[in-house]
Amino acid sequence: xxxxxxxxxxxxxxxxxxxxxxxxxxxxxxxxxxxxxxxxxxxxxxxxxxxxxxxxxxxxxxxxxxxxxxxxxxxxxxxxxxxxxxxxxxxxxxxxxxxxxxxxxxxxxxxxxxxxxxxxxxxxxxxxxxxxxxxxxxxxxxxxxxxxxxxxxxxxxxxxxxxxxxxxxxxxxxxxxxxxxxxxxxxxxxxxxxxxxxxxxxxxxxxxxxxxxxxxxxxxxxxxxxxxx
Amino acid sequence: xxxxxxxxxxxxxxxxxxxxxxxxxxxxxxxxxxxxxxxxxxxxxxxxxxxxxxxxxxxxxxxxxxxxxxxxxxxxxxxxxxxxxxxxxxxxxxxxxxxxxxxxxxxxxxxxxxxxxxxxxxxxxxxxxxxxxxxxxxxxxxxxxxxxxxxxxxxxxxxxxxxxxxxxxxxxxxxxxxxxxxxxxxxxxxxxxxxxxxxxxxxxxxxxxxxxxxxxxxxxxxxxxxxxxxxxxxxxxxxxxxxxxxxxxxxxxxxxx
Numbered sequence: 001x002x003x004x005x006x007x008x009x010x011x012x013x014x015x016x017x018x019x020x021x022x023x024x025x026x027x028x029x030x031x032x033x034x035x036x037x038x039x040x041x042x043x044x045x046x047x048x049x050x051x052x053x054x055x056x057x058x059x060x061x062x063x064x065x066x067x068x069x070x071x072x073x074x075x076x077x078x079x080x081x082x083x084x085x086x087x088x089x090x091x092x093x094x095x096x097x098x099x100x101x102x103x104x105x106x107x108x109x110x111x112x113x114x115x116x117x118x119x120x121x122x123x124x125x126x127x128x129x130x131x132x133x134x135x136x137x138x139x140x141x142x143x144x145x146x147x148x149x150x151x152x153x154x155x156x157x158x159x160x161x162x163x164x165x166x167x168x169x170x171x172x173x174x175x176x177x178x179x180x181x182x183x184x185x186x187x188x189x190x191x192x193x194x195x196x197x198x199x200x201x202x203x204x205x206x207x208x209x210x211x212x213x214x215x216x217x218x219x220x221x222x223x224x225x226x227x228x229x
Numbered sequence: 230x231x232x233x234x235x236x237x238x239x240x241x242x243x244x245x246x247x248x249x250x251x252x253x254x255x256x257x258x259x260x261x262x263x264x265x266x267x268x269x270x271x272x273x274x275x276x277x278x279x280x281x282x283x284x285x286x287x288x289x290x291x292x293x294x295x296x297x298x299x300x301x302x303x304x305x306x307x308x309x310x311x312x313x314x315x316x317x318x319x320x321x322x323x324x325x326x327x328x329x330x331x332x333x334x335x336x337x338x339x340x341x342x343x344x345x346x347x348x349x350x351x352x353x354x355x356x357x358x359x360x361x362x363x364x365x366x367x368x369x370x371x372x373x374x375x376x377x378x379x380x381x382x383x384x385x386x387x388x389x390x391x392x393x394x395x396x397x398x399x400x401x402x403x404x405x406x407x408x409x410x411x412x413x414x415x416x417x418x419x420x421x422x423x424x425x426x427x428x429x430x431x432x433x434x435x436x437x438x439x440x441x442x443x444x445x446x447x448x449x450x451x452x453x454x455x456x457x458x459x460x461x462x463x464x465x466x467x468x469x470x471x472x473x474x475x476x477x478x479x480x481x482x483x484x485x486x
Contacts, residue, residue, distance in 0.1 A: 014484065024395055025397050081326075083323075083483050110250070110251045119243050123243075123322065123326055127239060
């Protein structure tokens with residue numbers, strides 16, 4: 001079978017401590033001046049978030065990735081959605097990717113709900129045409145207990161993303177289950193699309209805690225990344 | 230790279246549009262601010278440098294002389310500093326969503342064009358007030374706008390990438406821009422600079438640009454074409470170096486920003 005997501009020998013190293021954040025030019029200059037007198041570069045200041053991970057996700061398959069805190073679930077998803085780059089190995093993803101890593105970005109409180117829908121749509125890689133087409137559905141889908149113009153960015157993104165699933169995309173979703181409200185919103189989304197027979201999720205779905213995730217019967221298999229710990 | 234940028238062109242447009250919208254919403258004066266800013270600076274310069282310091286303006290009325298230079302300069306300085314901060318300022322976007330990172334500085338350069346055009350429109354008032362005859366030189370203006378856009382963007386995106394890597398870089402930028410303003414013929418004509426210091430004017434790519442803006446808008450002014458050619462050459466090199474560095478640094482943006 002031709003996999004839609006192919007991951008081969010994927011490793012990701014993060015620098016920790018002092019090197020984690022960007023450095024200052026001053027430090028760099030001091031370092032450069034010291035270099036002739038210091039032997040070797042210490043590499044103890046880094047950790048491997050992922051080490052040699054390989055697996056495939058078939059066409060139409062929904063995969064849940066579970067693991068302890070810090071197991072590397074989010075890192076994996078970030079690499080899949082091209083937000084960060086692997087240190088080693090490679091990833092092949094067919095088609096476009098709709099990533100939903102921590103929703104709520106790109107929203108601006110100075111803009112109206114309508115404007116935010118367009119902005120968030122384009123941040124998620126949608127064309128204006130596409131937003132136009134789905135606009136009513138995005139609005140209709142949204143819970144009407146608040147005026148549309150004060151819609152939260154997070155919700156807005158969810159609605160847009162749910163609509164995007166219709167267009168046969170790889171969807172990368174990072175669920176931090178915990179907030180009931182959030183889980184409810186997601187359930188509504190999945191349920192609605194499934195009912196209309198349009199659900200076509202093809203991608204990873206990282207779950208931090210399993211409670212409340214029984215609503216995804218399509219999950220054909222969950223691969224534990226225990227080897228990453 | 231270009232085809233991907235083209236795919237995401239609407240994102241650049243929406244981000245620029247958000248910037249403009251938010252900028253005008255947050256200021257009490259709104260759009261008027263874009264007009265007032267260069268206008269009041271021009272008044273200040275006319276009084277300070279023209280009346281008090283009596284710096285010659287090559288026979289051009291002071292307000293026109295300063296205004297021609299101030300509008301593109303304001304564009305340059307705000308684009309370079311805002312684009313420079315565009316990556317570190319959009320940390321949330323960088324660490325959570327994929328899009329070509331160049332979109333961020335590009336959207337800043339686009340949104341500032343709105344202010345530039347509003348400021349430039351004010352120039353029509355000057356033309357009417359001072360009864361300046363319009364010359365063919367004005368045909369050069371659109372090309373200068375393109376040069377200004379590319380030069381500011383090239384420097385801005387270069388600084389944006391450096392800002393992610395070196396956290397202390399951002400503190401130097403406002404100061405450097407301030408110094409650059411005095412090294413650029415804005416409050417004085419390039420012709421006034423003594424022979425001995427002409428090279429300082431010559432190596433500054435902004436000199437050619439600013440003087441060319443004056444040449445385009447004020448009739449019967451001479452232009453040292455060599456300055457302009459030099460500006461163009463530096464812009465091309467800077468864009469090439471800037472984009473190359475940006476693409477190289479890009480892979481680590483999400484990890485270190």
